[in-house]
Amino acid sequence: MRPEKRLRVVIDARPLSHPQAGGYRSYVSALVSGLAALAPSDIEILLYLDRPLETTLPFETRTLSPSRLKTDFYGFAQQVKKDRPDLVHGTVNYLPLGISTRTVLLLYDALLLKRYPWEEKLQRSVRQRLLNGYWAALMRRSARTATRTFTISRGAAQELASVLGGAPERFPIVPIGLTMPLPCPGIVREPNTLLAIAAPDARKNIEALYAALPLLADLSPTLKLVCTSAYTASAAEEAIARRGLKNVQLLRNLDNQALSDAYASAGAFVFPSRLEGFGLPPLEAMQAGTPVVCSHALPMPEVLGDAPLYFSPESPQELAAAVRRLLTEPATLGAQCSERGRRQAALYTLRAMAEKTVALWREVAAA
Structure with a gap:
């Protein structure tokens, strides 16, 4: 018998090699790790990067150009013509032009x-407005021309349907698997310590946590802020000084293991975001056994289940009340949230992510 032809798939893996971290990189990293572990024998995978990587990847790679415009307008499509894949998997909300x-x-x-309410007061530079317009135009075009679109949560599907039309069910859901390593053995939890991600983006809503801290002054909690860049650290320092906040520490340059250990050592992880596509940080904290205080914005209840204590993202008072409960009841409420969180986080495996992605590929290829 003649062997069946392997399905050849190109993945836009540029987030892995692009200097900017964020959700796209987390998604692609999880997908590549899950596919490597699954190792489907009937699929050949090629990864397209925008610059060389020092680390070794589990699949064959192609290095394109660090120029996003050059790659988007013709470089990506040229390489696709050379490699002749059966399928291209887009990972950054849009597809480069010219893919047939x-x-x-x-x-x-x-x-x-x-347009969301919290954006009304934002002052964006001309460059940022032009870039956002470019990405939005490509996203709308790609949503029309892609053979199949999908997303990562029902909440994201709901928001996409509200602007792109149709029912949320038109977007199949493939949740992200967790890649964060487990904490090192022997990490000691600091019961009166809060951990949060320092992000100046109004959507991330870190100002709600800053506003809640004075309401917890009698407990004198220590707030540790994870700073993912020099810019976020500078913005956090300015906000802390402006508000006169005490007992705040900035954590800089954490790799994944150090971040996992930071999750595990915190008495509670606070996530005040106004909207997410998925929301990995609270899941990562739950995997480390840390109780989570989280806004009830989309899609957090869907992703996190009954593990966190929820609050309105527009109410620092509710946030402070939830934190107070956890800090004053660590042996009872905190332990319950920790156990529920570990069970919930265990649902988001790399294997499940890879299996659902491969099933989607096979369905599209066979159509």
Whole structure:
């Protein structure tokens, strides 16, 4: 018998080699790790990067150009013509131009397409407005032309349907698997310590946590802020000084293991975001056994289940009340949240992510 032809899939893996961290990189890293572990024998995978990587990847790679415009307008499509894949998997909310083969496109969220209330006071530079307009136009075009689109949560599907039309069910859901390593043995939890991600983006809503801290002054908690860049650290320092906040520490340059250990050592992890496509940080904290205080914005209750204590993202008072409960009841409420969190986080495996992605590829290829 003649062996069946292997399905050849190109993945837009540029987030792995692009200097900017964020959700796209987390998604691609999880997908590549899950596929490597699954190792489907009937699929050949090629990863397209925008610059060389020092680390070794489990699949064959192609290095394109660090110029996003050059790659988007013709470089990506030229390489696709050379490699002749059966399918291209888009990972950054849009597809580069000129791809003639079948495509599967991840639409991570609707943030580029929808105007949200917290954006009304934002002052964006001309450059940022032009870039956002460019990405939004490509996203709308790609949503129309992709063979199949999908997303990462029902909440994201709901938001996408509200701007792109149709029912949320038109976007199949493939949740992200967790890649964060487990904490090192022997990490000691500091019961009166809060951990949060320092992000100046108004959507991330870190100001709600800053406003809640004075309401907890009698407990004198220590707040540790994870700073993912020099810019976020500088913005956090300015906000802390402006508000006169005490007992705040900035954590800089953490790798994944150090971040996992930071999760495990905190008395509670606080996530005040106004909207997410998925929301990995609270899941990562739950995997480390840390109780979570989280806003009830989309899609957090869907992803996190009954493990966190929820609050309105617009109410620092509710946030402070939830934190107070956890800090004053660590042996009872904290332990319950920790156990529920570990069970919930265990649902988001790399294998499940890879299996659902491969099933989507096979369905599109066979159509």
